[in-house]
Amino acid sequence: MAIYSLYVLSKDDPEARGWLEMFRRHGHEALKDFIMERVYWLEGDVNLDRLRPLLVNPLYQTAAEQSQLDPTRGPILEVAYLPAVTDPETPSILEAAQALGERGLEFARLGRRYQFCGLDEGLAQRLAARFLYNKVVERMRRPGEIFQTLRPTGTPEPVRTIPLAGLDDAALLQLSRERSWYAPLSQLKVIQAHEISRGRPHTDAELEILVQSWSDHCYHTTWKSLGLLKRLSAATERMQHPLVVSAFEDNAGGMEFYEDYVITLKGETHNFPSSIAPFGGVATKHGGVIRDTLGFGQGAYPIGGTTLMGTMDPRVAEDQVPPGALHPQLILTESIRATSAYLNPMGIPMRHAVYRCHPGYAKCLALGHSVGLIPAKYARKERPRPGDCAVLIGGETGRDGIHGATASSTGMTAATQEREFAAVQIGHPITERRFATAIPVLRDADCLRAITDLGAGGLSSAAGEMAADSGVSVELDRVPLKDKSLTAWEILLSESQERMLLVVPPEKMGQANTILDRFEIPHAEVGRFTDSGRMEAIWRGEKVVDLEMGFLWGACPLEPIATEEPKRHLAPLAIAEPETAVQWSRAVDAVLSHYHCCDQSAAGTRFDTTVQGRTVVGLLEGRNHSMPTHLSVSAPLYGKPYGVVTTVAFNPFYGDIRPSAAARLMVIEAITKAVAAGASYREMVLCDNFYTPRLTPGVAWDLVQMVEAIAELSVELGVPFISGKDSSSGTFEAAGLRIDVPMTLVVAAMARVPDVSKIVTPEFKRPGNSLVLVADLSRGALGGSVYADVHGQRGDSIYDSGLAADVRARWDAVLALHSRGGYVSASGIAEGGLALRLFEAAFGSGLGARVECLRDGDGHHDGFFFGEFTGGILLEVDPETELDKVLAGIPYHVIGEVTAEPRLLLNEGEKILWSESVSALAEKWHSTFREALE
Amino acid sequence: MTSRVAVLYAPGTNCHEETIAAIERAGGRAELVLLKELMAAETRLMDYGAAIIPGGFSYGDHLGAGRIFGRMLVARLGEQLSQFLDAHRPVLGICNGFQALAEAGILPQVRLGRQAMALLANQSARFEDRKVRLLVTGESSIWTEGLAGEVLHMPSAHGEGRVFFPQDQSPPRVAFRFADANRKPASAYPDNPNGSPEAIAGVVDATGLVLGLMPHPERASLPAHYSQDGLKIFRNLVRWLAD
Structure with a gap:
């Protein structure tokens, strides 16, 4: 053909200009111009003139049958x-061509x-390989290369049996490495014994299923072994x-909302793929956690x-970057581009975009949350019944992401970036x-007994x-493939994105197919649920997998994990207090322009914050x-006043000092930010996301302490965790160097509020109002602070x-004040302390x-x-407010007043310690993140 | 004549729900109409009093923002569309919908299949999420009836919104311009988030019935929104349909 x-x-290509500037910024000044040309290859009996209007807009594009370069x-x-x-894009082109006749x-x-x-060819090739294509699925074409056909071609490998019987420990481990299983010996030996007891070797498909089902990523072996997995849910x-x-039983957690709706919350990290291929990794981070929402109950x-x-x-x-x-x-800029490229087409408003740094994040932290909405009557899954249809919907299955589960369960080394590139998925938000x-x-047509994501x-x-308690039989030949060379185990394990599995009662299949066709969603009935227990x-035509569910889900051995309190090498803070106005000025500038405090809107403005028409308070207001x-409020039900409030707390510094105390602070910080806005902690839930280094006895000890601490605290505060995720593979190894991520816990809080119009935002409202700091100042709060970090210190x-009861009492007092409209601006103290709160509130108000x-x-x-002072809140109140009455028994301090002049002034009695205009401060605050991007 | 508003949907459309909510808030009735169903003649455009193409990334923005949607309109619904427009029924394209109208040759003038304007990648080469001010010009249109000279506040969120017109054609009828804090047309970023020449944010055809704009009036229409200025545009439609 x-x-x-x-x-x-x-004719006008800002993207090409953007790349040109980027390459030049990265030291390739010899690059004089960078031009991007698209080529369409079209196979068939084609009338090019008829297709041209689809492929070319003559107003700003030119087309030719030869290259125009x-x-x-x-x-x-x-x-x-x-x-x-x-x-x-192929399906879009074919679909559109068909429609055009x-x-x-x-x-x-x-x-x-x-x-x-x-540039010379060699350098061009290197830049292209690093920035412009993904060799898992793409390749560079040789000049003059001619296609025989455009259709996907390739032949799959046959299914093989892989006998383990007779292999010694070394041979088992060797095999595990060769096949990228990263399975511990104890698991391999259990599988070996299973082979002997059942009397036949496993197929490669069975082995692949076992090792990935038992990987830390899927089975949470670390957490199970430490007895932590059920700790928060208990x-x-x-x-x-x-x-x-x-809570902790479905793909996300659910909380009662209003008018028979449930709101859901889930956070997922995607650290490993994002570290080696940030664009694909971060895009699919969003895709994955969104599917956790879609896969909640019968579809949120x-x-x-x-x-x-x-x-x-x-x-x-x-040269500071480990080999x-x-x-x-690159991780930062690519992650921003990926978030923009995935969430915006999904039409999902961005609630929080937070960027932090720490020298330990050589293997980066990439976390995304998804908030969902579902009618209460569909908030629970039903169990599949024998005869129910397993329906695969969404994208075709390809080679992308194979071994993602096992690869992300391991540490990362210099070689990983090369070897495990295949573990990176490609995201297609349109699907x-x-x-x-x-x-x-x-869902609303009652077609879904259950639904889950792939x-x-x-x-x-x-x-x-889904079939753990029943059984399932899958016909792999029915799985639509985008890559014809996939063999059985690859079809089973492929982590191609944008796919979901539906459990549809057989009598509902007709209606389900009609709806799926109406919305142009590819679907295939790939199997049936059974009562076989297998x-x-x-x-x-061959049965390539036949495993008892009991073995698959019950036989994974857990290795005991030693724990031991780690020795920490901490030094007390030694910072000379500013004495002159110049010293104060220097300190304030350094804190406001710190990466964690600075203006990150250069990222935030690339994400749609108002799509869906539900947004009340977005990333940037004032x-x-x-x-x-630092707050997100939406009104999910159109025309109704009910609101969902979310906040996040993510501080990588505190964990360097005392991980369990740091974990407590994250919980308190997230809740306090929402309380300040007027959301009751009694109608609030939490999501935890842990990111910790590969286990050592010390890491294990800290991890246990962190989980224990927040489990207890959540009970004491009365604010439950409903979902979360753990990743225990935050270690990068290269050239004898081991780089551990800091012990990290990110907490997200989600509250419901009866009336979004009562939400209080942080910007100052009226000159002359009093500023009140509700906080316990009797202890120091500089350890692990941004202020300490700008001095190159952490502290000990x-x-x-304080006690949970005292924290609650402070929240209760603030909420009581809120309920009578007693304050007009508020924000929770977090990184940057009072200094950042005051600056932002001034900046946002003029x-x-x-x-x-x-x-x-x-x-x-x-x-x-x-x-x-985590848990502290800065309030702006009318000066006539009788604070002694409303805040009786609560530590609070009237610290000053709002002024009409846009300037911050710090005085001690009559003496002015420091003063600066808000616009001058803003300049420093604006510049850091922009510089980080360039 | 029917007073129902058709909110058109193609795969990738993602602003249909809030657009329907805004029309209902304005007192109108709206229904989701799938492009696929129109092409299969399961439903007819003429059953509706007005048509709105909402925002999103139809067909994944493949081949160009709004390209496939626009070409589908021309190739498959050309006759229905002509009949609809000849019957003086209003059409609104918001964001991706505006891009589709431009790709179809429906704006700046109705000349199906012949593009006379384009919406190019933003000058910043980035998606820009901003809250903008829109200055309503004096060009008459059913959509902006009684709003001339007002500054409307609403969100804007797109990657391709920089208006391009060939030099050799008569100037378009500009319905909205991005404005600065002094209510003057904004040429500077970010008041003008996409770098459109002459701060053009929206264009209306000669009849005043067909409007395209990049910002999102439906996101500034409900009491929970920071502004309800967008509702004024939908109220104008509902009023017009009632007359």
């Missing part, structure tokens, strides 16, 4: 998908051509919280997302968007977990909509926010503040101004 080519150039200007590289892989088009492919004017159960609908609808990234400092020199790790700046629209329709471990995990898979709110203790500089418990002025 004839293959036609059409080369398309855009002048080869003398520099090397041209051509990138296309591998022959076995279908381009994401061009029926002769049988297949289409796209190529991207890059011209590097002024604490939640003990609370008997009246609003908790579903995603109404909000977050992105939280922890990297090394993006401003470090190239084999990507430069943190997920289609079923996000259709799932609520299927994430780590792919079809094998999804079907295996997981079975048929491929090409005057000119440019003040960070972190703030103790007003200023005069503040009396008190002293912290250690007698320090700087400790007062920069101390991170």
Whole structure:
């Protein structure tokens, strides 16, 4: 069949300009120009003139049957998908061509051509390999290469049996390495014994299913072994919280909302893929956690997302980056691009975008949350019944993401980046968007007994977990493939994104198919649920998997994990307190321009915050909509006043000092931020996301302490955890160097409020109002603070926010004040302390503040101004307020007043310690993140 | 004549729910109409009093923002559309819908299949999420009836919104311009988030019935929103449909 080519150039291409600037910033000043050309290859009996209007807009594009690039200007590289892989745009082209009446088009492919004017071929190739294509699914085409056909081609490997009997320990481990299983010896030996007892060797498909089902990522072996997996859910159960609908039992947690709705929350990390291929890794981080919402109960609808990234400092020199790790700046910029490229097309409003750095994040932290909405009557799954249909919907299955589960369960080394590239998935939000629209329709038509997403471990995990108590038989030949060379185990384990598995009662199949067709969602009935108690898979007429569910889910050995309190090498803070105005000025500038405190809107403004028309308070509000709110409020039911409030707490510094105390502070910080806005902690739930290094006895000890601490605290505070996720693989190893992530816990809080119009935002409202700091200043709060970090120190203790009962009493007092409209602006103290709160509130209002500089418990002025008194709240109240009455028994301090002049002023009695205009402060605050991106 | 508003949907559309909510808030009735159903003649455009193409990333923005949607309109619904427009029924394209109208050759003038304007990638080469001010011009249109000279506050969120017109054609009828704090047309970023020349944010055809704009009036229409200025545009539609 004839293959036609059409080369398309855009006359005006800001993307190409963006790349040009980026490459030049990265030291390739020799690059004079960078040009991007698209090429369409079209196979069939095609009338090019009829297709042209689809492929070319003559207003700003030119097209020709030969390349329009002048080869003398520099090397041209051509990138296309591998022959076995279908381009994401191919279905759109075929669909549109068909609709336009061009029926002769049988297949289409796209190529991207890059011209590097002024660089040599070798350098161009290296840059392209690093930035412009993903060799798992794409390749560079040789000049003059001719296609025989465009259709995906390739032949699968046959299924093999792999006998383990007779292999000694070394041989087992060798095999495990060779096949990228990363399985511990104890598991391999259990499988070996199983082979002997059942009398036949396992197929490669069975072995692959076993090792990935038992990986830490899927089975949480570390947490189970430490007895932690049920710790938080047990604490939640003990609370008997009246609003908790579903905790730790489904893909997300659910909380009762209003008018018979439930809101859901889930956070997922995707650290490993994001470290080696940030664009794909971060895009699929969002895709995955959104599917956790879609896969909640019988299908919830995603109404909000977050992105939280922890990297090394993006401003470090190239030679400070460990070999084999990507430069943190690349991780940062690619992650922003990926979040923009995934969440925006999904039409999901961004609720929180937070970027932090720590030298330990060589293997980065990539976390995303998803908030969902579902009618209460669909909030619980039913168990599959024998005869129910297993329906796979969404994208086709390909080679992407194979071994993601096992690879992400291991540490990361210099070699990982190369070897495990296949573990990185490719994201196609258009596919997920289609079923996000259709799932609520299927649900409301009672077509779904249950639904789950295909994430780590792919079809094998999804079907295996759903059928754990019954059984399932899958026909792999029915799975639609985008890569014809996939063999059975690859089909089972593929982590191709944007797929979900539905459990549809057989009598509902007709209606389900109609709805799926209506919304143009590819679907295939790939199997049936059974009562066999087995997981079975048929491929090409052969039974290639036949495993007892009892063995699959019950036989994984847990290795005992030693724990021992680690020795910490901590030094007390030694910071000279500022004495002169110049010293104060220097200190304030350093804190406000610190990476954790600075203006991160250069990222935030790339994410849609108002899509869905539910947003009440977004990332940036106040005057000119440019003040960070650290708060997100939405009104999910159109026309109703009910609100969902979310906050997050993510501080990588505290964990360096005392992980269990740091974990407590994260819980208190997240809740306090929401309480300050007027959300009751009694109608609030939490989500935990742990990111900890690969286990050593010390790490294990800390991890246990952290989980114990927050489990207890959640009960004492009466705020339950309803979902969470653990990752215990935060270690990077290279050249004898081991880099551990800091012991990290990120906490997200979600509350319901009866009336969004009562929410109080942080920006100052009226000159003359009093500023009140509700906080216990009797202890120091500089340990682990941003202020300490700017002095290159950590300290040897972190703030103790006191007994849970005292924290609750403070919240209760603030909420009581809120209920009578007693304050007009508020924010919870977090990183940057009072200094950052005052600055942001002033910046967001065009007003200023005069503040009396008190002293912290250690007698320090700087400790007062920069101390991170977690659980503390800054309030703006009418000066006539009788605070003695409303805050009786609560530690509070009237610290100053709001001023009309946009200036911050710090005084001690008559003496002015420091004063600066808000606009001058803003300049420093604006610049850091922009510089980090460039 | 029917007073129902058709809110068109293609795979990738993602602003249909809030657009329907905004029309209902304005007192109108709206229904989701799938492009696929129109093409299969399961439903007819003429059954509706007005049509709105909401925002999103139809067909994943593949081949160009709004390209496939626009070409589908021309190739498959050209006759229905002409009939609809000839019957003086209003059409609104918001964000991706505006891009589709431009790709279809429905704006700046109705000349199906012949593009005379384009919405190019933002000058910043980035998606820009901003809350903008829109200055309503004096060009007459059923959508902006009685609003001339007002500054409307609403969100804007897109990656391709920089208006491009070929030099050799008569100037378009501009319905909205991005404005600065002094209510003057904004040429500077970020008041003008996409770098559109002459701060153009929305264009209306000669009849005043067909409007396209990049910002999102439906996201500034409910009491919970920071502004309800967008509702004024939908109220105008509902009023017009009632007359």
